[in-house]
Amino acid sequence: xxTDDESSSPPPLGGRRSATVLAHAGLHPERFxxxxxxxxVRASTVLFESVEAMEGRTGHRYPYGLTNTPTIxxxxxxxxxxxxxxxxxxxxxxxxxxxVAILSAVKPGCTILVPDNVYGPTRRFCDESLPALGxxxxxxxxxxxxxxxxxxxxxxxxxxxGSLTFEMPDLEALVAAARAAGAATMLDNxxxxxxxxxPLEHRIDIALYAGTKYFAGxxxxxxxxxxxxxxxxxxxxxxxxxxxxxxxxxxxxxxxRGLRTMEVRLARHEENAMTVARWLAARPExxxxxxxxxxxxxxxxxxxxxxxxxxxxxxxxxxxxxxEARRFLNxxxxxxxxxxxxxxxxxxxxxxxRQARTVKPWxxxxxxxxxxxxxxxxxxxxxxxxxxxxxxx
Numbered sequence: 001x002x003t004d005d006e007s008s009s010p011p012p013l014g015g016r017r018s019a020t021v022l023a024h025a026g027l028h029p030e031r032f033x034x035x036x037x038x039x040x041v042r043a044s045t046v047l048f049e050s051v052e053a054m055e056g057r058t059g060h061r062y063p064y065g066l067t068n069t070p071t072i073x074x075x076x077x078x079x080x081x082x083x084x085x086x087x088x089x090x091x092x093x094x095x096x097x098x099x100v101a102i103l104s105a106v107k108p109g110c111t112i113l114v115p116d117n118v119y120g121p122t123r124r125f126c127d128e129s130l131p132a133l134g135x136x137x138x139x140x141x142x143x144x145x146x147x148x149x150x151x152x153x154x155x156x157x158x159x160x161x162g163s164l165t166f167e168m169p170d171l172e173a174l175v176a177a178a179r180a181a182g183a184a185t186m187l188d189n190x191x192x193x194x195x196x197x198x199p200l201e202h203r204i205d206i207a208l209y210a211g212t213k214y215f216a217g218x219x220x221x222x223x224x225x226x227x228x229x230x231x232x233x234x235x236x237x238x239x240x241x242x243x244x245x246x247x248x249x250x251x252x253x254x255x256x257r258g259l260r261t262m263e264v265r266l267a268r269h270e271e272n273a274m275t276v277a278r279w280l281a282a283r284p285e286x287x288x289x290x291x292x293x294x295x296x297x298x299x300x301x302x303x304x305x306x307x308x309x310x311x312x313x314x315x316x317x318x319x320x321x322x323x324e325a326r327r328f329l330n331x332x333x334x335x336x337x338x339x340x341x342x343x344x345x346x347x348x349x350x351x352x353x354r355q356a357r358t359v360k361p362w363x364x365x366x367x368x369x370x371x372x373x374x375x376x377x378x379x380x381x382x383x384x385x386x387x388x389x390x391x392x393x
Contacts, residue, residue: 018082018195019263025078026256031070038074040253066246075256076225079215082194083207085227089240090247094190094210097224098122099129100245101208102157104226104236105184108134110153115142115169116359117162119188123356139359143299145173152182158204159188160197160306161299164351164369165362166290166315168299171306175203184232190214190342195266196309205232213342214311217258217265220343221251265344265374269312272380273372279381280316285328285388287365290315312372313341315351317364324391325350325366331390334375334383341371346380 016024029036043065048054057063062070072090080088091097098119106112114126116139126137140147142162150156156178161168171187178185186206187199193214199207209215211223224247228236240246247255274293281289281296288296291314292303303310318325329337335348351367372380 021078021081022195022259022261022263025081025259026074026076028074038070038253038256040249041069041071042249043069066244067241069249071249071252071256072246075252075259078256078259079194079209079225079227083198083200083227085200085207086230086233087237088225088227089236090211090252091224091226091240091245092247092251093222094212094224095121095125096245097208097210097226098188099125100224100240100243101186101206101226101236102126102130102155103243104228104239105155105186105206105232106130106133106135107153110155111136111138111150112155112157113138113140113147113150114157115140115159115162116357117142117165117167118157118159119163120352120356122157122159122188141359142167142169145170146177147174150178150181150183154178154181154183156183156185157188158185161191161292161303164315164353164356164367166292166297166299168292168297168302168306170302171202171204179203191311191313192307192309193262193266193311195263196307196311200227200229202306205229206236210342211255212340214262214266214269215259216251216255216342217262218254218343219340219345221248221254223247223251223255266309266311268374269372270310272374272377273310273312273314273370275377276370276372276380276384277314280384283388285319285391287317287319290317290367313369314372315367315369318366318368320365320391322350322366325368328387328391329368331387332383333386334380335370343371344374346373346375347371 046062046064062068076088091100114137130137160171175185185204187204189199189207190210190213206228208226211225277289277291280286291297292299293310329348329350332348335346338347341347349369351369353362
């Protein structure tokens with residue numbers, strides 16, 4: 001779907017559309033002598049005028065460099081506006097966004113429901129760290145809108161589309177079931193970004209992001225963010241302060257700079273990725289393309305209802321063996337073999353799915369995940385074509 005189709009974009013934010021918010025959110029030139037961009041403030045110590053002022057520092061705008069600076073404030077304000085949230089906290093990585101969000105919502109004796117296709121490190125955290133806190137993890141089939149039942153002590157974790165295999169969950173049905181049970185909800189919305197889907201506007205309590213990806217967009221930093229509604233914001237803000245897991249100053253400043261171009265970058269990622277995905281769908285070496293924006297995808301109707309736009313990340317099931325998949329990947333020249341995504345360059349990895357599913361074991365062929373960058377798609381297709389030849393040759 002065309003990215004300039006206004007009907008496919010979320011509604012305006014307080015009278016301003018997303019591209020305008022990206023260009024202006026968090027900017028206060030009147031505070032900084034008229035300079036457009038907020039300064040990069042490296043700070044730890046903040047000086048106070050008196051002992052009394054120090055004693056009242058918890059109500060101070062900038063009590064300590066870990067808590068707030070003009071740099072922190074600018075990015076948090078921009079992301080809060082983008083997600084129509086009560087507030088946003090910044091953390092050092094996307095995984096930290098996952099773990100801090102979960103820790104802010106769970107309590108001893110509760111159950112967290114997690115999709116079976118979740119990002120691998122999220123599963124590792126749930127399996128290895130949550131049991132010591134008295135929290136049980138139950139994995140659910142990501143395409144089952146019932147997900148096995150919940151109560152008021154439950155936390156529902158969602159990811160859309162799913163990691164590596166890109167199933168599109170029925171977010172509307174999942175959230176309705178959670179709300180009926182009184183359960184808290186959160187969504188890893190990294191793939192879509194707030195430009196395509198705003199979780200809090202769809203009654204989800206917490207939206208979390210690996211800002212490393214599309215927010216920053218240049219493969220040169222690690223950062224995460226968590227935005228919450230009024231219900232969950234006090235607990236999230238308190239935990240974030242107590243853990244002391246602020247993102248780095250330069251990473252925050254660079255992410256704010258990357259945010260300004262996210263709209264135009266995403267449009268190019270989407271256009272390039274759809275060109276490559278359609279080409280792959282016609283290849284005999286590909287059993288199927290895992291991309292909900294393709295009409296043949298099982299999740300296409302849900303994607304169309306909830307998203308209507310896509311980004312640069314999708315997968316494919318290879319019509320071949322794992323050895324052939326390795327030959328294919330090793331033959332790539334323009335695609336880098338590396339983790340993460342969302343930057344300007346195209347990447348490829350071999351999905352590790354044997355240990356990653358407990359509800360529905362993966363029985364299809366090897367999965368290759370592609371991130372389509374900002375290169376000319378014709379060059380990327382040529383690279384994929386020669387890699388297929390190397391795979392079968």
